[in-house]
Amino acid sequence: MNGQLTGGGQPLRLGTRRSALAMTQSGMVARAVERVTGRPVELVEITTYGDTSREALAQIGGTGVFVSALRDALLEGRIDLAVHSLKDLPTAAPDGLFLAAVPEREDSRDALVARDGLALTELVEKLAGSGHPVRIGTGSPRRMAQLNAWARGLGATVETVAIRGNVDTRINKVTAGELDAVVLATAGLNRLGRSAEITEHLDPELMLPAPGQGALAVECADPALAAVLRGLDHTPTRAAVAAERALLARLEAGCSAPVAALATWQGTELRLEGVVGTVDGATLLKMTANGPLTPDETAERQAVALGHALAERLLEAGAANLMGERAR
Numbered sequence: 001m002n003g004q005l006t007g008g009g010q011p012l013r014l015g016t017r018r019s020a021l022a023m024t025q026s027g028m029v030a031r032a033v034e035r036v037t038g039r040p041v042e043l044v045e046i047t048t049y050g051d052t053s054r055e056a057l058a059q060i061g062g063t064g065v066f067v068s069a070l071r072d073a074l075l076e077g078r079i080d081l082a083v084h085s086l087k088d089l090p091t092a093a094p095d096g097l098f099l100a101a102v103p104e105r106e107d108s109r110d111a112l113v114a115r116d117g118l119a120l121t122e123l124v125e126k127l128a129g130s131g132h133p134v135r136i137g138t139g140s141p142r143r144m145a146q147l148n149a150w151a152r153g154l155g156a157t158v159e160t161v162a163i164r165g166n167v168d169t170r171i172n173k174v175t176a177g178e179l180d181a182v183v184l185a186t187a188g189l190n191r192l193g194r195s196a197e198i199t200e201h202l203d204p205e206l207m208l209p210a211p212g213q214g215a216l217a218v219e220c221a222d223p224a225l226a227a228v229l230r231g232l233d234h235t236p237t238r239a240a241v242a243a244e245r246a247l248l249a250r251l252e253a254g255c256s257a258p259v260a261a262l263a264t265w266q267g268t269e270l271r272l273e274g275v276v277g278t279v280d281g282a283t284l285l286k287m288t289a290n291g292p293l294t295p296d297e298t299a300e301r302q303a304v305a306l307g308h309a310l311a312e313r314l315l316e317a318g319a320a321n322l323m324g325e326r327a328r
Helices: 020-037 062-066 068-075 120-127 141-154 167-175 186-191 223-232 235-250 299-316
Strands: 012-016 041-045 081-085 098-101 110-114 134-137 158-161 181-185 200-202 216-220 259-266 269-277 284-292
Touching: 012 020, 012 068, 020 041, 020 081, 020 167, 020 186, 020 216, 020 223, 068 081, 068 216, 098 223, 110 120, 110 167, 110 186, 120 134, 120 141, 134 167, 141 158, 141 259, 141 269, 141 284, 167 181, 181 186, 216 223, 235 259, 235 269, 235 299, 259 299, 269 299, 284 299
Parallel strands: 012 041, 012 081, 134 158, 134 181
Antiparallel strands: 081 216, 098 216, 110 181, 110 200, 259 269, 269 284
């Protein structure tokens, strides 16, 4: 990388996807990078295959397709750092790249944006007896599995509809009457200033989030820059997402598998919840593990061990048979 790491010098080039959400998230990180480095940061817009393809994510390789073009740009020296939604980041990092920082996490929950300002139960009650299922849009097998399991438990008629597109595209399907509701990440809606459109925050008991949901990842190829960017790191968040991603990695599940995980701090312990299911909701495995954890330089290693341990228990209970084709 050319120029000094801190103070003056050429602007740092921050690679970002072109979507409104990605640009907003990258702008937030750019301002923080400017504070810790004293250098200006310019955004470099990069189009990924995931942004241009209209195919279902599961067919084109899961959410990792949003990452590969940014990583190529880092490794080729066209950008100095990149910002990713951490839930999109494959668990295996390529050689030569550093996960330099994981800033403090936003709200990790999923959110419902529904017609008539209704919550999920209200939506089901309103359409009960109409002869029409409640049509809920999401591109996530994880969300489909949990929504379908919830509906089965209530005896409700819910149809999960696979959708793609940015936040506007998805919410417009509700306002146009094409769908009764969509499920989106609360963090993204908050960052875009659209939290007022949320009709219900889905409780993690009903809808456990994707591993890393609500967190951002700052990645770079320069070890010296990575050391400086570590000033943006939030140790409790890094440890929590490390546990979630370790579970995903040990399950050998890709980003699009019906796997959910959430780690939360409880005093000096980390509590990790994991869910693996079938997309139709017929089977849903839920397990929890707790482990002592101190927010210091050993936290990430301890968190990874907790994630691996819970994954082993899920595998022993038959998780591998629920996920379809496992990542290799």
